[in-house]
Amino acid sequence: MPQSDGFITDVTGIKVGHFTDSRRPTGCTVVLCEQGAVTGVDVRGSGPGTRETDLLDPVNHVEHAHAILLSGGSAFGLDAAGGVMRYLEERGIGYVTPFARVPIVPAAILFDLRMGDSRIRPDAESGYRACLAAQAGPVAEGSVGAGAGATIGKLQPGLPMKGGIGTASLRIGSDVVVAALVAVNCVGNVIDPKTGQTIAGSRSPKGKGFVDVMEWSRGGIPAESSNTTIGVIATNVAFNKAHLKKIAQMGHDGMARTINPVHTPWDGDTLFAMSTGGSQTQADVGRIGSLAAEVVSQAILRAVMRATSIADFPEFPSFNELSRRD
Secondary structure, eight states: OOOOBSOGGGSTTOEEEEEEETTTTEEEEEEEEEEEEEEEEEEOSSSOOEESTGGGSTTSSOOEEEEEEEESSGGGGGGHHHHHHHHHHHTTOSEEOSSOEEOOOOEEEOOOTTSSOTTOOOOHHHHHHHHHTOBSSOOOOBSSGGGTTOEEOOBTTSBOEEOEEEEEEEEETTTEEEEEEEEEOOSSEEEETTTTEEEESSBOTTSSSBOOHHHHHHHTOOBOSOOOOEEEEEESSOOOHHHHHHHHHHHHHHHHHHEESOSOTTOOOEEEEEEOOOOOOOOOHHHHHHHHHHHHHHHHHHHHHTOOOOTTOTTSOOHHHHHHHO
């Protein structure tokens, strides 16, 4: 099996930029593909906050997106997409009409309003600044951008932890790349699929360890409703929108391997899938979808393991902080 490392920017033509608000833990992340990328989406959570996802339905007209926005701030954070549109319009990038070029910027948000002053959330200026910061090459991970205010493990009566944003990529053969970028703000626990061990999530109020998900399920205890894991899959293999919707669907298997429970009524779990079409290699949808699930899983683990604790919010320790305590 190829090594699961690297970044979503390993797909040529993809840039990533973060904006992290210094006033409280929140922010947004933009995945730019200025030449346009065929894009699909699959929404599995029952509490989504999204923009332009209907446009990505295979029966609808527009094929290419020019950026994907991932944002904190709950539904307020969708405002940040306006700044991404402004950035692209200034550079003459967008869907061509007789009257203007219209940038296509689908978006998804996560709920992080519990962290600090909820009146502070990403806006159009935040999205614009994320675009200004966008670049190819290494991508900052952990408690930045859309992952700045992310938290995980909100199964009561457990104690939550700090979430974040992570990325991973796989190279197959000489030129095929499949990659993902995921902001993890889940209600459930995070599991390492290789060992089956819970590595982060709802900490047991009795001491070390985590809330047992099956015990929680049998107990009829509610979960907190401030959640959602959102992300972007990217590949350089050429596909149409129907293919990419299937790849996004299969990518959710990576969430299911790594987060338990997932796709709940309290989550808005959403994955986009983008194809830049730069590879000359032909690959079938099932193969790339399987690899997409793997990189989504790896990106989730990296998001949690690279998150950092925030001094003003000691009730949300990070994976690294707890590891040092142990």
